[in-house]
Amino acid sequence: MSTNQSQSQTMAIIGAQWGDEGKGKITDFLSQYADYVVRFQGGNNAGHTIIVDGKKTVLHIIPSGILSGHCISVIGHGVVLDPEVFKKEVDSLIAADVKVTGANLKVSLNANVITRYHQLLDQTRENAKSSEKKIGTTGRGIGPTYEDRTSRRGVKVADLFNKDILKEKLELILQEKEVLFKELYKIEYPSINEEIERLYELGQYIFPFVADTFSLLDKALSENKKVLYEGAQGVLLDIDYGTYPFVTSSNTSIGGIYTGAGIPGHNVDEVLGIFKAYTTRVGGGPFPTELNTPIGAHIQDKGKEFGATTGRQRRVGWLDVPLLRYAVKASNLTAIALTKMDVLEDLEELQICYAYEYDGKEYDQTFPGMDLSKVKPLFKTVPPFKKIMDDQGKLTDDAISYIRMVEQMAGIPVKMVAYGPERQQLHLVENTLGFLN
Ligand code: GDP
Ligand code: IMO
Ligand code: MG
Numbered sequence: 001m002s003t004n005q006s007q008s009q010t011m012a013i014i015g016a017q018w019g020d021e022g023k024g025k026i027t028d029f030l031s032q033y034a035d036y037v038v039r040f041q042g043g044n045n046a047g048h049t050i051i052v053d054g055k056k057t058v059l060h061i062i063p064s065g066i067l068s069g070h071c072i073s074v075i076g077h078g079v080v081l082d083p084e085v086f087k088k089e090v091d092s093l094i095a096a097d098v099k100v101t102g103a104n105l106k107v108s109l110n111a112n113v114i115t116r117y118h119q120l121l122d123q124t125r126e127n128a129k130s131s132e133k134k135i136g137t138t139g140r141g142i143g144p145t146y147e148d149r150t151s152r153r154g155v156k157v158a159d160l161f162n163k164d165i166l167k168e169k170l171e172l173i174l175q176e177k178e179v180l181f182k183e184l185y186k187i188e189y190p191s192i193n194e195e196i197e198r199l200y201e202l203g204q205y206i207f208p209f210v211a212d213t214f215s216l217l218d219k220a221l222s223e224n225k226k227v228l229y230e231g232a233q234g235v236l237l238d239i240d241y242g243t244y245p246f247v248t249s250s251n252t253s254i255g256g257i258y259t260g261a262g263i264p265g266h267n268v269d270e271v272l273g274i275f276k277a278y279t280t281r282v283g284g285g286p287f288p289t290e291l292n293t294p295i296g297a298h299i300q301d302k303g304k305e306f307g308a309t310t311g312r313q314r315r316v317g318w319l320d321v322p323l324l325r326y327a328v329k330a331s332n333l334t335a336i337a338l339t340k341m342d343v344l345e346d347l348e349e350l351q352i353c354y355a356y357e358y359d360g361k362e363y364d365q366t367f368p369g370m371d372l373s374k375v376k377p378l379f380k381t382v383p384p385f386k387k388i389m390d391d392q393g394k395l396t397d398d399a400i401s402y403i404r405m406v407e408q409m410a411g412i413p414v415k416m417v418a419y420g421p422e423r424q425q426l427h428l429v430e431n432t433l434g435f436l437n
Helices: 023-033 083-095 116-128 142-150 157-161 163-184 192-209 213-222 255-260 294-302 321-330 397-410
Strands: 010-015 036-039 048-052 055-059 072-075 105-108 227-230 270-276 279-281 315-317 335-339 350-358 361-363 376-382 414-418 426-428
Touching (some): 023 270, 023 335, 116 192, 213 227
Parallel strands (some): 072 105, 335 414
Antiparallel strands (some): 279 315, 414 426
């Protein structure tokens, strides 16, 4: 199933599972065709890996367009920014000879800042939970920073340049947290003055990069520039559409673009859902197709399934079609990039979950509120494949059969197939991505 797509100006990269689908790799590739690459939600809980000519770059907060020197990378206002991580990442990119200046990297003045208090609260809260209640957060302060944004007392990037404003904001956010730190958790925390000095200094570093990114993108779109929106995490980690409460604290699906970066006067023309040919998850929460078997261990090992942010081992399972169908609907996906096909090469047994049994009924798609810890996954065995690509660089017939099956079940076409971590290990279904036209 392949549909020709007329030219498109805007495209979104959306993780369609529980994160780590290969968004960084796909964004890096597509950024060669983009004028702007925009992060719109999440923070440095993300870990996006790019490998070009054997050289590995892991990005947590900077958009994966940064390696394409011609394009402008934008951190939109929906992102929560840890200024220390931002500085470290910029410094290490510059040390690796990547061009990073105030001209090709822009940070929204309106993004919310992750402070030490947010990190401490995130980590301490998680530690205090019993093992079955632990979300398994990345401990980067993401949840508490979004909480303060919603309760209208967040520190914005624009606040970093004035110590009086910083003082006022930090007093407000510490007011209740202080009680928790002192009385409930009994932990040490930095004084307001220490935090003002640290953040102010980091603000001076960030100053050359800041911009009104909403107006920047508005102008870019009106000038017909090509804009690629890079999602972090995945649909099943979305605060509203995900497997609540085992989710992150932002809208990781398509809606996050409209609230977290703005796309004035436009729609997203193409929404590329990134799927692994199997499923992984880091952290807690139900996982219907999880494999605690030697095959699972093999996939984990061959796919190098370790978190790019925390180094934790990722849980591994078969492809889960009821989740896939739901992600297509929840994020309005128009096409699929299927990644890590190579990891399944040579397996003697290949299965996919085509439906769930739940409450005495069969479902081919999940829905919000379905208790995934109570579903029985129904599997079917599918023909395994020996190789993805033949010696002429074409997809093998076996790989094509697997891809056709995924398309048929998802109801949308596969337009990209990744078969290795390198930028070039990517097959494009010819003339189907409008963004490349
Ligand atoms: P992201 O968070 O969605 O950007 O994904 P991560 O970078 O956290 O995890 C994906 C991992 O798989 C990274 O180590 C990539 O280098 C690697 N990767 C991406 N695509 C492929 C692929 O098609 N095959 C293999 N073997 N590895 C891939
Ligand atoms: P990328 O962009 C995979 C998971 C955490 C935890 C839950 C909440 O690399 O795909 P948080 O720190 O956000 O409050 O943690 O979400 N999580 C991710 N899992 N990939 C990610 O990002 C993730 N970002 C957060 O493991 O279960
Ligand atoms: Mg990742």
